[in-house]
Amino acid sequence: MKKIAPLSILLSLCLLTIAFARDLKVEGKKLLSEKPPFAVALPSEFQLIHSSSAENREENSLTRAYLFIREKNKQVEEMLIVQIADKTNPQAGPMMIPSLKPLAEKKLFSKGKIDRKGLEIDYLIQVMAWNPEAPSLRPLAAKGLTVPSHWALQGQCLFSYYAEHAVFIRYSKDANSFGFKVSQEGKSWEKDSISGNEKTICEIFQKTFMTMIDSLRVQ
Template sequence: MRKIFFVLLGLLLTAWVTACAPKKDLEVEGKKLVSLKPPFTLMLPSDFNLIHSFSHENPEENSLTRVYFLIKTKEKQVEEMFILQVADKTNPQAGPMTMPPLKPYTEKRLYSKGKVKKGELEGEYLIQSMAWNPEAPSLQPIVKKGFVIPSRWALQGQFLFPYQGEHAVFFRYSRDVHSFGMKVSGKGEDWEKGLISGNEKRVHETFQKSYMEMINSIQIKNP
């Protein structure tokens, strides 16, 4: 089971040709996201719409992967994205799921990472800047629905946590840096460690605060 999340992340490349995931396992009520399998809730930073889902079996890994795409738009243009991935163990005889540590896309840009432990919740987070690429295969499920993903810099937060060895949950939330109401640079070097300042730094701090609030809102429900 050690490769489970390498497989899970790669599955996004074929998201639009796989079967739909059962939406009964996930509910979105305004800003509240409710997962029924595994059972947990969290408060999203904004009101999102669930626009696409899919599932894929991984026989070699004894698991089933479910992926859900949620977006917030302004006139059909994406401002925020939330992608939730859940791996379910399908073989009771297999060992507990293990997960690799989160790593930044590059060490040059400012990023922060750490661990969260609150009650039964124990996971790892990573916050960084990155570039949205509307031609990326992983984003085609959104593009094919008729939504526009701008080629812009965005801030992204990742969070990864296991659930009783039977499930692994990974979500990525990203937001267009131009959606904060401040004039910011579109140059990658202005978001690098040691160089970031002014509005870029303020936007990064605002995003980090809202992202950590979302993580801290997670409530694990015992079946």
């Protein structure tokens, strides 16, 4: 016989999901966070598809994850994934935050650090292949959305908020959605040989993503 979770547990989970959604939201083309307080200007209007949380007791933290997308005809063209780690034990030491690493050095387009009034932001821009089978993207399929198996441009940025929170933002865009004819060959996207439309798209994306980072405002 299938066990049914008590109503109190289901209600608690529902309220927890609502609380997480309130902590981070998109209004128009702005990403607004209350915990920690920051805002980022976005290149498009996104819709929240899924939010979740996971506790890491060894690191004394709770990580909240949010999946936003922009779609056209039920096919994803842009994706925004935000993960925020909250320190759960005030007596624990500072949160340890690793540096960003690309999926493949050959497809790393740009990498660096920016100091914003004492806030160090680690960032990178790379070419990657979207994987529709990735577990983190299953909520999209559940809502009838398709993630194409295309090359995509991805920007990542990571920063610590007074060692109490860590914010990790990943923004990606389908390479086929820029309006240019592009190659599907992996070698055409390698940094040592990239040229033509592929290089143009990377430059457009880099400008867009750096504008996002420049717009970051932390309270």
